[in-house]
Amino acid sequence: MKPEFTLGPSPTERLNRARADLRMGVPVVLDGYGLAVAIESLSPERLAALGALGPLTLVLTARRAQTLKARVYDEDIARIAVPKDADLGWLRALADPADDLRVPMKGPLQAERGGDPGFARAAIRLAKSAQLLPAALIVALPHSAPPDLTTITVQDALQAADIPQAFGPVSAARVPLRAAEAGRLHIFRPDDGSEEHYAIEIGQPDRSKPVLARLHSACFTGDVLGSLKCDCGPQLDAALTRMGHEGAGVLLYLNQEGRGIGLANKMRAYSLQDQGFDTVEANHRLGFEDDERDFRIGAALLKKLGFGAVRLLTNNPAKVAMLQANGIDVTERVPLKVGMSRHNAGYLATKAAKSGHIL
Numbered sequence: 001m002k003p004e005f006t007l008g009p010s011p012t013e014r015l016n017r018a019r020a021d022l023r024m025g026v027p028v029v030l031d032g033y034g035l036a037v038a039i040e041s042l043s044p045e046r047l048a049a050l051g052a053l054g055p056l057t058l059v060l061t062a063r064r065a066q067t068l069k070a071r072v073y074d075e076d077i078a079r080i081a082v083p084k085d086a087d088l089g090w091l092r093a094l095a096d097p098a099d100d101l102r103v104p105m106k107g108p109l110q111a112e113r114g115g116d117p118g119f120a121r122a123a124i125r126l127a128k129s130a131q132l133l134p135a136a137l138i139v140a141l142p143h144s145a146p147p148d149l150t151t152i153t154v155q156d157a158l159q160a161a162d163i164p165q166a167f168g169p170v171s172a173a174r175v176p177l178r179a180a181e182a183g184r185l186h187i188f189r190p191d192d193g194s195e196e197h198y199a200i201e202i203g204q205p206d207r208s209k210p211v212l213a214r215l216h217s218a219c220f221t222g223d224v225l226g227s228l229k230c231d232c233g234p235q236l237d238a239a240l241t242r243m244g245h246e247g248a249g250v251l252l253y254l255n256q257e258g259r260g261i262g263l264a265n266k267m268r269a270y271s272l273q274d275q276g277f278d279t280v281e282a283n284h285r286l287g288f289e290d291d292e293r294d295f296r297i298g299a300a301l302l303k304k305l306g307f308g309a310v311r312l313l314t315n316n317p318a319k320v321a322m323l324q325a326n327g328i329d330v331t332e333r334v335p336l337k338v339g340m341s342r343h344n345a346g347y348l349a350t351k352a353a354k355s356g357h358i359l
């Protein structure tokens, strides 16, 4: 390996830099193609500077484009030509569905087709993985990129989710819990320094037998605030209590807030739900899929902790299937039905009808 590569960032480390740049509103260079910025963090000054480089293209997901009645020529994404006189307000209204019902007609939108959609697709992937609204502005670069911008390849951006992450356990300590006094919290950090995930080990589970386990996705509103809009808080408590009663178990607390779209986008989804859309429709209007979580992280962490087989506390068959597909034997699905209320009856019914959850 060349010394400059050993000292400099690897492709995955560059990707993490690119995410931070997009969150700040700084353009990222897609090598050999051009510049990409996220609409959510774009400033008027940067928009003007990008416009001076050449014709701009707005990239949306196919989900968002369908809501806007724009043509989708590239399967999962749509490329929209940005008119010369378009301002930031125009771009934001297309990216953010907050005002869709108040201002329904945003067109006519001219969709671009042909050529290589890889550049546009990479920009959307980056915005999504930065937990911003999935909408990006791209511009081709005729010459070399300005100095000091993070450069990544389209291929690396497209494969970002598939690059296996190595997780180092960082630290662990005893934490006696209300639900179980014999608690131990382990902190895991991916090698690229991205989001940390936690494991709460109850007792001293026997690694040679299937362990009572839960993959819990972070829900600030439910877990911390006691929101009645979902069942997450009571599920977290019930899972730990059950592990306490059995004397052994492991709960992975995965920082995949809002089924992977982040808390800011989840609140956007909640606003749409107040306008009458259900949890799945709200995700789609924002431009996301129903569920953007990567459950492979859970499988990797279980293996790291020495577990190969689990009795999984969940109502979600997709979690069982993902663990099985990633080398963890699920010997039993243990239902976890708690926390139903009049506020979340519709939410739970939608998950059963559209996402395969078992009510």
Ligand SMILES: Nc1nc2c(ncn2[C@@H]2O[C@H](COP(=O)(O)OP(=O)(O)OP(=O)(O)O)[C@@H](O)[C@H]2O)c(=O)[nH]1
Binding pocket: 215, 216, 217, 218, 219, 220, 230, 231, 232, 235, 256, 257, 258, 259, 260, 261, 266, 269, 270, 279, 283, 313, 314, 315, 316, 319, 336, 351, 357
């Ligand atoms: N995008 C979005 N995320 C939500 C919403 N309500 C809860 N969440 C998130 O959904 C995740 C919990 O997922 P659930 O679908 O409730 O449950 P599950 O983890 O798939 O399945 P179980 O194991 O049965 O609980 C957490 O990350 C919550 O933050 C919502 O309306 N929209």
Ligand SMILES: [Zn+2]
Binding pocket: 219, 221, 222, 223, 230, 231, 232, 233
């Ligand atoms: Zn929740």
